[in-house]
Amino acid sequence: MTDTNERRCLALYSGGLDSILAIRILQGQGVEVIPLYFCTPFFGFDALRDPEAFKHDHRARHGLDIRIVDYTEDLISILKAPRHGFGRHMNPCIDCKIGMLKRARSLLETMHATFVITGEVVGQRPMSQRRSIMRAIERQSGLEGILLRPLCARKLPETLPERLGVVERNALWDISGRGRKKQIERALDYGMDEDTIPTPAGGCLLTDEQISRKVRGTFDRCSPGLPGKADLLMDIMGRKYLLDDSTVLVVARDDGENQVISTFTDPGNVFLKMVDVSGPLCVIRGKVSDENLRTAAGVCLRYGKARGVPGHAAEYGADPADMTESIEAPVLTEEYCRTLQD
Numbered sequence: 001m002t003d004t005n006e007r008r009c010l011a012l013y014s015g016g017l018d019s020i021l022a023i024r025i026l027q028g029q030g031v032e033v034i035p036l037y038f039c040t041p042f043f044g045f046d047a048l049r050d051p052e053a054f055k056h057d058h059r060a061r062h063g064l065d066i067r068i069v070d071y072t073e074d075l076i077s078i079l080k081a082p083r084h085g086f087g088r089h090m091n092p093c094i095d096c097k098i099g100m101l102k103r104a105r106s107l108l109e110t111m112h113a114t115f116v117i118t119g120e121v122v123g124q125r126p127m128s129q130r131r132s133i134m135r136a137i138e139r140q141s142g143l144e145g146i147l148l149r150p151l152c153a154r155k156l157p158e159t160l161p162e163r164l165g166v167v168e169r170n171a172l173w174d175i176s177g178r179g180r181k182k183q184i185e186r187a188l189d190y191g192m193d194e195d196t197i198p199t200p201a202g203g204c205l206l207t208d209e210q211i212s213r214k215v216r217g218t219f220d221r222c223s224p225g226l227p228g229k230a231d232l233l234m235d236i237m238g239r240k241y242l243l244d245d246s247t248v249l250v251v252a253r254d255d256g257e258n259q260v261i262s263t264f265t266d267p268g269n270v271f272l273k274m275v276d277v278s279g280p281l282c283v284i285r286g287k288v289s290d291e292n293l294r295t296a297a298g299v300c301l302r303y304g305k306a307r308g309v310p311g312h313a314a315e316y317g318a319d320p321a322d323m324t325e326s327i328e329a330p331v332l333t334e335e336y337c338r339t340l341q342d
Helices: 017-027 043-050 052-062 072-080 093-105 131-141 181-189 209-222 230-235 255-260 290-302 334-340
Strands: 007-013 032-039 066-070 115-117 239-244 247-251 272-276 280-287 311-317 325-330
Touching: 007 093, 007 290, 017 032, 017 115, 017 181, 032 043, 032 093, 043 052, 052 066, 052 272, 072 209, 072 230, 093 115, 093 131, 209 325, 239 290, 239 334, 247 290, 272 290, 280 290, 290 311, 290 325, 290 334
Parallel strands: 007 032, 007 115, 032 066
Antiparallel strands: 239 247, 247 280, 272 280, 272 311, 311 325
């Protein structure tokens, strides 16, 4: 084949071993692979938070020049009413995979690629990797014939890249089932260190019961509209409190969460922390009334060094590094704080 486009593909890259192996298989056949890393508040959050650092890390560890795709808005639309329903909690696994593949398909032309690959293995996951579901995903994503799964390709019908000779079918693999012995053996063949072989990619927070309950509540509060990314970020971090029907307070639980919450600088968010006393950083999203500010300050004081005194001052503002307003508030009891928890 002489057209270089035909020798270029896009890969759904999760950072786990299977997607790395899928890329290595195609690279070994001389195909240029562009890895796409999809991220939302519920998976791939580190990439969402600091894309450049994330790309540098994966380039250093795996030699891959990944492209980060913010998939949050796509996922929000899916969560409203997933065609294939939810898993045990609020995880729309099948619709999410279809949506990612649709997004990849939309990028084929601009990235001068002709097909898409994934690290999927037939029978590895009971919900989304059954043979019948994998066929449905291929069809509904619009990638019929141009979705290649290199790790199990010889267990599946031949794809267009194979028929055209862009990819050599006999050099693809025929793995199936939930075992990982073969993948680890092949990883060692590729020169990966046994101690640093990536584990399966990190899970989605929507499979967590508590996170799912918070997200469902966020969708209910935003109905009939849809929540935005800023709303969903409030569901994944810290202690969450409802100050009224439309106002949320999140309180950091440790220094790491203080740092993450300090990045939630979306329009309308107000930060709050204690004056001259160490304690958590808090963020309010919604109605910033005097009553809500006092309640938020009381919760903030409850989890800081001021809990042994009857009252204290908290400072607040739109910039966590430059809070110019202050408010006095009593320290709220633990029992009252529990009544506000989402």
